[in-house]
Amino acid sequence: MRYISTRGQAPALSFGEAMLTGLARDGGLYVPETVPQFTQDEIAAMAGLSYEEVAFRVMKPFTAETFSDEELKGAITRAYAGFGHVARAPLKQLAPNHFLLELFHGPTLAFKDFAMQVIGQLFQIELAKQNRKVTIVGATSGDTGSAAIEAFRGLENVDVFILFPHGRVSEVQRRQMTTPIEGNVHALALEGDFDDCQAKLKDMFNDFTFRDEVGLAGVNSINFARVLAQIVYYFTSAVAVGAPHRKVSFTVPTGNFGDIFAGFLAKEMGLPIDRLVIATNQNDILDRCIKAGDYTKRGVKPSMSPSMDIEVSSNFERALFWAYGRDGAAVSALMDELKTQGSFTVSKNAMGALLEHYDSGSVGEGRTLEIIAKTLKTTGELLCPHSAVGVGVAMEAIERDPATPMITLATAHPAKFPAAVNEASGVHPELPPRMADLFEREERVTRVPNDLAELEALIRKERRV
Ligand SMILES: Cc1ncc(COP(=O)(O)O)c(C=O)c1O
Numbered sequence: 318m319r320y321i322s323t324r325g326q327a328p329a330l331s332f333g334e335a336m337l338t339g340l341a342r343d344g345g346l347y348v349p350e351t352v353p354q355f356t357q358d359e360i361a362a363m364a365g366l367s368y369e370e371v372a373f374r375v376m377k378p379f380t381a382e383t384f385s386d387e388e389l390k391g392a393i394t395r396a397y398a399g400f401g402h403v404a405r406a407p408l409k410q411l412a413p414n415h416f417l418l419e420l421f422h423g424p425t426l427a428f429k430d431f432a433m434q435v436i437g438q439l440f441q442i443e444l445a446k447q448n449r450k451v452t453i454v455g456a457t458s459g460d461t462g463s464a465a466i467e468a469f470r471g472l473e474n475v476d477v478f479i480l481f482p483h484g485r486v487s488e489v490q491r492r493q494m495t496t497p498i499e500g501n502v503h504a505l506a507l508e509g510d511f512d513d514c515q516a517k518l519k520d521m522f523n524d525f526t527f528r529d530e531v532g533l534a535g536v537n538s539i540n541f542a543r544v545l546a547q548i549v550y551y552f553t554s555a556v557a558v559g560a561p562h563r564k565v566s567f568t569v570p571t572g573n574f575g576d577i578f579a580g581f582l583a584k585e586m587g588l589p590i591d592r593l594v595i596a597t598n599q600n601d602i603l604d605r606c607i608k609a610g611d612y613t614k615r616g617v618k619p620s621m622s623p624s625m626d627i628e629v630s631s632n633f634e635r636a637l638f639w640a641y642g643r644d645g646a647a648v649s650a651l652m653d654e655l656k657t658q659g660s661f662t663v664s665k666n667a668m669g670a671l672l673e674h675y676d677s678g679s680v681g682e683g684r685t686l687e688i689i690a691k692t693l694k695t696t697g698e699l700l701c702p703h704s705a706v707g708v709g710v711a712m713e714a715i716e717r718d719p720a721t722p723m724i725t726l727a728t729a730h731p732a733k734f735p736a737a738v739n740e741a742s743g744v745h746p747e748l749p750p751r752m753a754d755l756f757e758r759e760e761r762v763t764r765v766p767n768d769l770a771e772l773e774a775l776i777r778k779e780r781r782v
């Protein structure tokens with residue numbers, strides 16, 4: 318299995334090379350050249366298996382040339398051993414045809430742990446084999462950062478620098494990133510929004526001198542390994558509600574489009590998914606694009622679901638690559654337009670291809686609060702604001718198609734966003750006991766300007782590896 322760039326100009330790589338490379342050298346994102354297929358029997362046979370066993374079956378065809386069965390199995394077992402729920406991703410029923418997939422039982426209480434814990438293990442295996450050291454730089458709107466720190470803290474051959482938008486993440490999210498004591502962890506609060514953080518990260522990858530000098534690696538969903546590990550829970554949950562014998566739809570709280578793109582790949586692999594519903598908060602650029610083909614930036618507005626305060630949705634590039642018939646030149650032209658003009662228009666044919674799979678909706682701030690309160694009252698489930706956006710959009714999608722079971726992804730634990738959850742419900746969600754002293758721990762953070770040269774200088778100076 319080879320991995321190719323969405324912009325068509327970078328060399329094809331193996332899984333291991335793509336994982337350690339991050340952004341392709343033409344600025345694109347790596348995707349598998351072909352998508353492995355499962356038969357309906359193979360999918361049916363997943364019923365009743367452990368999460369780890371399904372993860373092994375789903376990931377193996379993508380990784381087999383880099384990792385032996387033993388290596389992959391070991392990585393998966395270690396990755397999920399610390400999760401706080403025996404099912405790893407339990408499914409709750411909210412209404413007769415509406416299910417909630419809880420993805421927040423990992424160590425940092427968000428869905429990011431599902432992939433980050435695995436790639437933490439895979440990186441260690443591959444770096445040891447190659448006797449290599451890397452400098453990981455990550456951009457976060459709140460959750461990727463802490464998940465990455467948790468997966469790589471204390472490792473001798475890795476430094477981790479996390480760029481987060483100053484003042485635009487919740488206090489719990491910030492403290493998760495600023496309180497680890499290990500010397501290889503560096504939390505950087507950038508003057509700007511998440512899009513600025515991600516743009517700086519991509520600029521660093523595109524500065525080949527810097528990239529090669531520091532051994533730059535990425536663990537955002539730029540890295541295909543992240544997306545791959547997120548495919549697994551589409552299989553476990555769909556099978557639990559009757560796939561492959563019936564179709565299932567998913568609603569996914571969306572920002573950088575990595576999670577929902579993992580659902581698209583599950584569908585390409587043979588999982589009978591009807592709709593993949595993109596749920597956005599008031600930063601609704603993806604909803605506007607799906608409805609009218611117009612991808613125009615209007616400026617990010619801070620919301621109570623900060624992890625989805627994103628306008629330059631990185632993985633939408635992967636979706637466009639498929640929608641444009643895997644035409645790297647076309648994707649490259651759209652991404653150039655976005656960079657220079659702040660917008661692009663999706664062609665009629667490509668819109669047709671997107672609408673075969675995706676649907677969308679958006680939920681504003683007031684409605685998010687209402688959904689948290691109403692869901693608690695009617696089901697006993699306390700949602701985080703991101704998951705509430707998902708539930709709100711899902712309810713509208715269910716009205717359009719009441720017959721197909723809907724699974725909504727609950728992407729974070731409510732305790733990461735206590736202010737919003739308390740405002741909505743009057744309940745103060747408690748952190749798990751192992752994090753109970755989070756607010757007493759000392760913070761360590763560097764304020765940084767939105768300036769590439771200064772950031773690179775700081776990373777050169779601070780990295781230890
Ligand atoms: C809690 C939460 N929900 C939803 C999202 C959006 O996911 P994605 O960026 O994969 O679209 C994020 C950020 O990634 C998140 O942290």
Ligand SMILES: N[C@@H](CCOP(=O)(O)O)C(=O)O
Pocket residue numbers: 456457458459460461462536537538539572573575624625631
């Ligand atoms: N919402 C994310 C943004 C980065 O997404 P990623 O999937 O590309 O890592 C976050 O919480 O940091």
